[in-house]
Amino acid sequence: MHSQISEYALRVAACLATREDGYVAAFELIKRASVPRNYLDKVLPALNSAGVIETRRGFGGGHRLARDPADITLSDVVDAVGSLDRVKPTTAAAQRNEPWLRPLRSCVDESIAAATHVLERRSLADIVRTDAAGASIVEARPIRRAAAGAKAKTGAKRKRVRS
Numbered sequence: 001m002h003s004q005i006s007e008y009a010l011r012v013a014a015c016l017a018t019r020e021d022g023y024v025a026a027f028e029l030i031k032r033a034s035v036p037r038n039y040l041d042k043v044l045p046a047l048n049s050a051g052v053i054e055t056r057r058g059f060g061g062g063h064r065l066a067r068d069p070a071d072i073t074l075s076d077v078v079d080a081v082g083s084l085d086r087v088k089p090t091t092a093a094a095q096r097n098e099p100w101l102r103p104l105r106s107c108v109d110e111s112i113a114a115a116t117h118v119l120e121r122r123s124l125a126d127i128v129r130t131d132a133a134g135a136s137i138v139e140a141r142p143i144r145r146a147a148a149g150a151k152a153k154t155g156a157k158r159k160r161v162r163s
Contacts, residue, residue: 002084002115003081003082004039005039005042005043005081005082006077006078006081006082006084008033008035008036008039008040008043009043009046009047009077009078009080009081010074010077010078011033011034011035012029012033012035012040012043012044012047012053012063013047013052013053013065013072013077013124014033014124014127014128015029015032015033016029016053016063016064016065017065017069017072017124017125017127017128018128019064022060022062022064023056023060023061023062023063023064024062024063024064025061025062025063026040026044026062026063028062029063042081043081044063046080046081047077047080047081048063049080050076050079050080051066051067052065052066052067052072052076052077052080053065053066054066065124068125069123069124069125069128070123070124070125071123072123072124073119073120073121073122073123073124074118074119074120074122074123074124074127075116075119075120077124078119084112084115084116084119
């Protein structure tokens, strides 16, 4: 199935696809792609060894895509850090491949095949197209709204503004 590390790898690759000018420093990837440092430290070497990105150390160094974004599929990125796999059986019934589990496994296998098909057909260029104003779609972040009463739960008080 889709893992957290594959999500972060896709974010990093998409972020790099929006940049055409040189290398991007790790601290900038952390900020722009919203990837925690410990995951970035796992993702970057995997993407580099898979030939998805290039890395240069030292002044002016950082990370950039190794190829044109149109030539890198989302599957290339996901496969660099793992793959979409069925969860390994952990219970005794699953390990014995009980007949009542076969329809479930078939459904999971079908969903993985469908997801893999989509990832193989889409490139990084497909997902970083710009909107009408020229802003990269990747840069847009959803606004998180606090649940009603969240301030009351945290004990935060509203400040009054006097005019």
